[in-house]
Amino acid sequence: MYAQMVETGVKKVKDRADMDANEAAFMLQIDAEDKIEPQSWMPEAYRKTLVRQISQHAHSEIIGMQPEGNWLTRAPTLKRKLQLAAKIQDECGHGLYLYSAAETLGTSRAQMLDDLHTGKAKYSSIFNYPTLSWADIGAVGWLVDGAAIVNQVMLQRTSYGPYARAMVRICKEESFHQRQGYELLLTMMQQGTQAQKDMVQDSINRLWWPSLMMFGPTDDESPNSAQSIAWKIKRKGNDEIRQQFIDQTIPQLEVLGCTVPDPDLKWNEATGHYDFGAIDWAEFFAVIKGNGPCNKQRLERKVASHEAGAWVRDAAIAYANKQANKQANKQSNANKVA
Amino acid sequence: MNKTDWPLYEVFIRSRHGLSHKHVGSVHAADETMAMENARELYTRRNEGTSIWVVASSAISASAPEQKDAMFTSPVEKIYRHPSFYQLPASVDKM
Numbered sequence: 001m002y003a004q005m006v007e008t009g010v011k012k013v014k015d016r017a018d019m020d021a022n023e024a025a026f027m028l029q030i031d032a033e034d035k036i037e038p039q040s041w042m043p044e045a046y047r048k049t050l051v052r053q054i055s056q057h058a059h060s061e062i063i064g065m066q067p068e069g070n071w072l073t074r075a076p077t078l079k080r081k082l083q084l085a086a087k088i089q090d091e092c093g094h095g096l097y098l099y100s101a102a103e104t105l106g107t108s109r110a111q112m113l114d115d116l117h118t119g120k121a122k123y124s125s126i127f128n129y130p131t132l133s134w135a136d137i138g139a140v141g142w143l144v145d146g147a148a149i150v151n152q153v154m155l156q157r158t159s160y161g162p163y164a165r166a167m168v169r170i171c172k173e174e175s176f177h178q179r180q181g182y183e184l185l186l187t188m189m190q191q192g193t194q195a196q197k198d199m200v201q202d203s204i205n206r207l208w209w210p211s212l213m214m215f216g217p218t219d220d221e222s223p224n225s226a227q228s229i230a231w232k233i234k235r236k237g238n239d240e241i242r243q244q245f246i247d248q249t250i251p252q253l254e255v256l257g258c259t260v261p262d263p264d265l266k267w268n269e270a271t272g273h274y275d276f277g278a279i280d281w282a283e284f285f286a287v288i289k290g291n292g293p294c295n296k297q298r299l300e301r302k303v304a305s306h307e308a309g310a311w312v313r314d315a316a317i318a319y320a321n322k323q324a325n326k327q328a329n330k331q332s333n334a335n336k337v338a
Numbered sequence: 339m340n341k342t343d344w345p346l347y348e349v350f351i352r353s354r355h356g357l358s359h360k361h362v363g364s365v366h367a368a369d370e371t372m373a374m375e376n377a378r379e380l381y382t383r384r385n386e387g388t389s390i391w392v393v394a395s396s397a398i399s400a401s402a403p404e405q406k407d408a409m410f411t412s413p414v415e416k417i418y419r420h421p422s423f424y425q426l427p428a429s430v431d432k433m
Contacts, residue, residue: 319369
């Protein structure tokens, strides 16, 4: 999940009566659940919203490698190290699938990276929190990837074809991430020392609320969520999927034998859902604005890595050009001889 | 900052089940050799295939959406091209 608060550029959801023939036909396609494809006509605001959402999603996958990479060299066993390396490689792959999907809308990869590096583009608030202990690796897999899955399962039915297809692929791989995270925590809870069990509880205490914030702010009067749903980019509201995540996660929490840091959390027989306490939106907006614990570090690391790799990219393209020239010269000499 | 991307390649993979190569996505690469390596890293991390094709995206010609009716309407009307069009007695209907 990784796109929170995507700006749609509209002040209110557009009324069908105000649409021209192209846009009306586009909405009929949306109604009929026909996928919109790269060459299809689409409203400019739809295209821009998708570029923002998909690139934000891609950036989150890429930045998301950092908190996990933090523990790669300190994994407790070779098995755990291999699993973590595989998961991090998947996150990179997810970023690349998503960049490709966004490129079909006419933006370039270089432009998207530049927007990330200059702070113009956002990524999910969750990756601005630190991973302080090994248990955080388990909690990230279980809670963060778990929250992402709820969002991404919904996005498999998004109206834009390339985005939907990337989501299908990502969801297949994401399930491994969540299961390995949960199993890691379960192992610590069932076989660990008291100190290790405390580490798991501490990790859940720190990551629970930030995980709930991943779904974005409460659906309010802001037209962005409503417009995205009208275009079927999003299929459900933020509050609905947040509730779905909580409902499916609490029974798993109980199997672990842990708690969440929310005194108001309790099962509500009447609604068939868990009630939960108020989310600290001031913290959420602070992190989004760049004032989370790790915003600066994450971005600096990303830019440094991009710059350090510049000579490799330059060398690769120089080599490719040299080979192509050689081939062309060979061809032209052969033609002269003939 | 260099804002030019490497060329784009489309990736096709044949699964183990004897089916045709199927489009799975795309990669950027400096040349064909790198496109093959990147496709292998990105699209076959879980045993997805036994063979990969990479094709420069610029080499693909695609039908345009506005040609959809001209190109595909006629077969829709030709229902007699499907076996289910022909009504046979129940005793031989497994044909």
